[in-house]
Amino acid sequence: MKKGIFIFVAAVVVLAVVFYIDSRNSSDEKLVAPAGTENVQGELPLLPLTRLDSTRIIASDLEGKVVLVFFQPDCDPCKREAEQIRARLHAFDGYTLYFVSDAPLPELKRFALESNLAKQQNVFFAQASLEDITNTVGSVKTPSVFIFSEEGNLVKSFIGEAPIEEVVQHL
Template identity: 25%
Template structure:
């Protein structure tokens, strides 16, 4: 049964990544006629609890008060998620003042290669983990595809939500506002 659930989740991820790719024009820009589903519950950060890559739990209660938070909902095997991280990696220093939380629903074991590839252990402001198959963060925001990125300022106010993969420069421009 677990294998069936895992296979279904992989299928949903693949469809989300394919849909994100299909929502782009041939030149890579967003299609203007693409209907965008509303993002729900953006006023407050999702009350998350993740099992991190070091086998500990980390939740929204563990965040440092007075610091901006960026939550990225991703899948370790999603091409768009990898593309976003490849763009961001050279810019990690610009994210130093932001608490970055990468959340997925996939198996704990699938996080390690992603974590290692992007050298996230070197980033003390990054937390990476799985919320498990109950997917409370996914349900909270009603996330339709990955990566989903949302940024809150140091007071917990929404700065911007990106229901589709943002470009790194667009994301970093929003980070400069916090």
């Protein structure tokens, strides 16, 4: 009887360790499991967003040319992409950029400051719930970039880390 309990406890511990290691390895893509963006049907999504100043908006109500960047503050590829965007920010003139994450607002504020994008006139950071992202956009690998025309139509999407030079070509 004691041997059976010992084996059961050992199996639970091993599974817990495996789960912990797997969750740590996938933290760069924790927004949602990588897949397509099955709900982006060619136009800005009906995605509720909360900006850093706590104002609430809907992505589909955004006017002008828009770039949505889905990211996680602790994601290294997301940090690199933000650095590349900051370095080429002049290429995004005429666009409004929204960095969107399900992370808590304090983490978004920290990321905005650390990336030196917080005080840029055309750059905003916004929080959306994982449920809203999944229901309106679908599964999104982070980072991912979606470029929308002035009419709100999807011009191009980049799923996963993409060189900003490639993104800029589609602006």
